[in-house]
Amino acid sequence: xxxxxxxxxxxxxxxxxxxxxxxxxxxxxxxxxxxxxxxxxxxxxxxxxxxxxxxxxxxxxxxxxxxxxxxxxxxxxxxxxxxxxxxxxxxxxxxxxxxxxxxxxxxxxxxxxxxxxxxxxxxxxxxxxxxxxxxxxxxxxxxxxxxxxxxxxxxxxxxxxxxxxxxxxxxxxxxxxxxxxxxxxxxxxxxxxxxxxxxxxxxxxxxxxxxxxxxxxxxxxxxxxxxxxxxxxxxxxxxxxxxxxxxx
Amino acid sequence: xxxxxxxxxxxxxxxxxxxxxxxxxxxxxxxxxxxxxxxxxxxxxxxxxxxxxxxxxxxxxxxxxxxxxxxxxxxxxxxxxxxxxxxxxxxxxxxxxxxxxxxxxxxxxxxxxxxxxxxxxxxxxxxxxxxxxxxxxxxxxxxxxxxxxxxxxxxxxxxxxxxxxxxxxxxxxxxxxxxxxxxxxxxxxxxxxxxxxxxxxxxxxxxxxxxxxxxxxxxxxxxxxxxxxxxxxxxxxxxxxxxxxxxx
DNA sequence: TAAAATGACTGGTAAAGACCACTTAACATC
DNA sequence: GATGTTAAGTGGTCTTTACCAGTCATTTTA
Numbered sequence: 001x002x003x004x005x006x007x008x009x010x011x012x013x014x015x016x017x018x019x020x021x022x023x024x025x026x027x028x029x030x031x032x033x034x035x036x037x038x039x040x041x042x043x044x045x046x047x048x049x050x051x052x053x054x055x056x057x058x059x060x061x062x063x064x065x066x067x068x069x070x071x072x073x074x075x076x077x078x079x080x081x082x083x084x085x086x087x088x089x090x091x092x093x094x095x096x097x098x099x100x101x102x103x104x105x106x107x108x109x110x111x112x113x114x115x116x117x118x119x120x121x122x123x124x125x126x127x128x129x130x131x132x133x134x135x136x137x138x139x140x141x142x143x144x145x146x147x148x149x150x151x152x153x154x155x156x157x158x159x160x161x162x163x164x165x166x167x168x169x170x171x172x173x174x175x176x177x178x179x180x181x182x183x184x185x186x187x188x189x190x191x192x193x194x195x196x197x198x199x200x201x202x203x204x205x206x207x208x209x210x211x212x213x214x215x216x217x218x219x220x221x222x223x224x225x226x227x228x229x230x231x232x233x234x235x236x237x238x239x240x241x242x243x244x245x246x247x248x
Numbered sequence: 249x250x251x252x253x254x255x256x257x258x259x260x261x262x263x264x265x266x267x268x269x270x271x272x273x274x275x276x277x278x279x280x281x282x283x284x285x286x287x288x289x290x291x292x293x294x295x296x297x298x299x300x301x302x303x304x305x306x307x308x309x310x311x312x313x314x315x316x317x318x319x320x321x322x323x324x325x326x327x328x329x330x331x332x333x334x335x336x337x338x339x340x341x342x343x344x345x346x347x348x349x350x351x352x353x354x355x356x357x358x359x360x361x362x363x364x365x366x367x368x369x370x371x372x373x374x375x376x377x378x379x380x381x382x383x384x385x386x387x388x389x390x391x392x393x394x395x396x397x398x399x400x401x402x403x404x405x406x407x408x409x410x411x412x413x414x415x416x417x418x419x420x421x422x423x424x425x426x427x428x429x430x431x432x433x434x435x436x437x438x439x440x441x442x443x444x445x446x447x448x449x450x451x452x453x454x455x456x457x458x459x460x461x462x463x464x465x466x467x468x469x470x471x472x473x474x475x476x477x478x479x480x481x482x483x484x485x486x487x488x489x490x491x492x493x494x495x496x
Numbered sequence: 497t498a499a500a501a502t503g504a505c506t507g508g509t510a511a512a513g514a515c516c517a518c519t520t521a522a523c524a525t526c
Numbered sequence: 527g528a529t530g531t532t533a534a535g536t537g538g539t540c541t542t543t544a545c546c547a548g549t550c551a552t553t554t555t556a
Contacts, residue, residue, distance in 0.1 A: 078471060156456075189488060190438050191483070192459070192483030210440040212457035235458070235490070240439065241435070242435075244435075
């Protein structure tokens, strides 16, 4: 037995159980395609009621670790489908997952009055709003990859400094640490554009080269718009990836 | 009261309740930001136990219609975030959601031995496998939009005819009706390419025009790979859209 | 021998009751 | 008047119990 449930722990039992089971999967005790113990067996093993067991399995099913087959059992998902559904990756996370070292050069930093389009995307009144604009050249292994133009809707009591951006790199990691807000939902579009002279210069490609334009609006867990960001990727160096799901 | 629970119905009660509540939201009875009746109130209104009520609300929460706040209540999500997570849209659904009438011209149809890359994507042994290849020119309002090349991994007892494709249009709708399999998960990549002479001819664009290449592997609810498909979109006519989430 | 029924497993749905944790507003106190 | 306190409301967790609905190997039956 890898571990047991601690009734005194503040962490809910179903959550503790989910963690234990996830461990047992990741440790290789259960591997892809294996049946895990039935709900009745887990009930005995961990001394929990079946609803609690089911709650834990529900969680792991939504996270992509397990899937159930009525009448047969609960099985471990193939590794392809693990790693948590879909990741709202920041540029930094994205680069690292591709084995590249993320870097950046800050081109603009400061508060601006948002354009009507951006105000609309962020659900703000253009009139009295001000948003933090951060424009950066993003690199992977020191090669230019994308031009990122970010517009952040911060609350009055929230702030981000240029230094923090320079040190941390990831805005999301910072918002999470400082204010406990993190992205939970995003609308994203991708389309093809051709490099303007200015863009071509920054990205070090010929004028008119095909680029991948990614626009994204991000919402936090309390349903407030956090950010509207556009990223212009070099067409020859970047491939967008997403994992889609529909499991209701 | 819009409707009541039918205990005799084969549809689970929690599912019936979720449908009723979704109706009440979409009808405008509850609007964005409103509190819906508390779980105890719903318990009385619909004569159900609280676990059942919670199961229904869980479902609507995952679908993005509601969100809960501990100690305060359950609220209707802003319309932006409704419409269910992320939709694995077929080309047909995709076009219709953009207000365009989907059309197609079948270019190739038949069983082929998959290339190593495609066999790998579908988790097959290239040697003894055969997959159904369907290559189509897809149109919106009769204008060419994309070149779709689809490779389907069908079971021995499953088949799709050219006529069915011509009449139905959507492969997914057909697989669901005939065999009860439907896509639940997909890996998707997008990148920029330039039109080859052949592609340019089909899509009616100049040779070398920028195109958006979308590659997708689809899995069914039982985690079997269903399809690997590439779609080459005209860069000037198509914008990819996705809604991303991370709500565990 | 082959088909049909059985039974023992699996997960799926549902009820009723209890207590905890968070939020809010009304109330009592200083 | 400002400040704590309390109580009632909310969703969050958990147990116990029951029965339904698929799956599959075994047994019975034709």
